[in-house]
Amino acid sequence: MVQHEAIQDLVKKYNENQLSHVFLIETNDKAAALEDIKEFVKVINCNESYMEDCMKCNLCHLIATDQLPSLEIVSPDGQAIKKGQMEELKQKFSSIPYLSRYNTYIINDAEKFNASSANTMLKFIEEPEKNIIGFLITNNRENVISTIKSRCEIVKVMYEKENQNITDRIQELAINYLYKIEVEKQQTIVYNKTILDEKLEREEMVLFFKAIFQIYYDFFQGKSILEKLKPMEQYTQDMLLHRLDLVGKMLERLNYNVNINLLLDAFVLGLEE
Ligand SMILES: [Zn+2]
Structure with a gap:
């Protein structure tokens, strides 16, 4: 069948x-x-x-x-x-x-x-x-x-996965996302649409940004093991602090009724500062 x-x-x-x-x-x-x-x-x-x-x-x-x-x-x-x-x-x-x-x-x-x-x-x-x-x-x-x-x-x-480990799924999403915007640096705003396609609930967006925060934090501490994001090992502490700060702001904004689309765009633009 x-x-x-x-x-x-x-x-x-x-x-x-x-x-x-x-x-x-x-x-x-x-x-x-x-x-x-x-x-x-x-x-x-x-x-x-x-x-x-x-x-x-x-x-x-x-x-x-x-x-x-x-x-x-x-x-x-x-x-x-x-x-x-x-x-x-x-x-x-x-x-x-x-x-x-x-x-x-x-x-x-x-x-x-x-x-x-x-x-x-x-x-x-x-x-x-x-x-x-x-x-x-x-x-x-x-x-x-x-x-x-x-x-x-x-x-x-797309399959609805019963009890699919949401944390794993969002972790994978976060890694792929950072790969696109940090490593490939291609059409990042356009790429945001693929995250929107996932139709994450607000709570899931919070998990998504928390996962991103953790990834940056691991690089900041020099203990990331993510092969896919290896080029980020070259980032200075200042660059990583800027990113951690930015993700913190995004998490704060998620407490309010923000438009997710605009939030993702603000994140990508904030990275370029
Ligand atoms: Zn047959």
């Missing part, structure tokens, strides 16, 4: 013959999204009329057990998706599938393309053979190389 309605929508599009050939799936639960995509792959390939637990059907069984030759699931080889992996995929899918209607590839951690694998991928996307459908899965589309992202149909697949 396809669980998430965004993927169910793809089934609808498929039935209406309006399916794109490559999707960027942005999700907060990559494992759940992968399962949903596999169900979708069953739906579009099944020779019987696909049903829940279509186990009588050999094809669906092969998909469920990752044995269908025309379904390739690629994960980063070490820290990155390598050029060789993309070449292999391209080669493999240069012939039409013999068991199923489609050749389908799923790429985990799409933010981990490097320049050369992204290049190979682009050519693959741009000169699609018939009957190829691709899914790229990521936690955060902002981290996906833009040339790839711009060629994908973006589908947001």
Whole structure:
């Protein structure tokens, strides 16, 4: 059964013959999204009329057990998706599938393309053979190389996680946020929108800024272990004090009925002072 309605929508599009050939799936639960995509792959390939637990059907069984030759699931080889992996995929899918209607590839951690694998991928996307459908899965589309992202149909697949550890989620959000605004320093105001998309409640915004405060404080004390934010080790004590002060002000303002959008913009502008 396809669980998430965004993927169910793809089934609808498929039935209406309006399916794109490559999707960027942005999700907060990559494992759940992968399962949903596999169900979708069953739906579009099944020779019987696909049903829940279509186990009588050999094809669906092969998909469920990752044995269908025309379904390739690629994960980063070490820290990155390598050029060789993309070449292999391209080669493999240069012939039409013999068991199923489609050749389908799923790429985990799409933010981990490097320049050369992204290049190979682009050519693959741009000169699609018939009957190829691709899914790229990521936690955060902002981290996906833009040339790839711009060629994908973006589908947001967010799962409500029961009892998901909110602190962990917000911690991760805070790290990614600081990575964007402190390390990449790109279009920071624009990037604020992705935080707004998370639709955090006021109390969660407080947790978010507290997490940011803690991260700066760890750098201030010289004991941060966050590899992703390593360049911040170069910050002077003055820079860090300025940041701690700024976050303190943001937390204060959160006591009042502030507009979150304006608050985030004020934070980013305050950093530049
Ligand atoms: Zn089936």
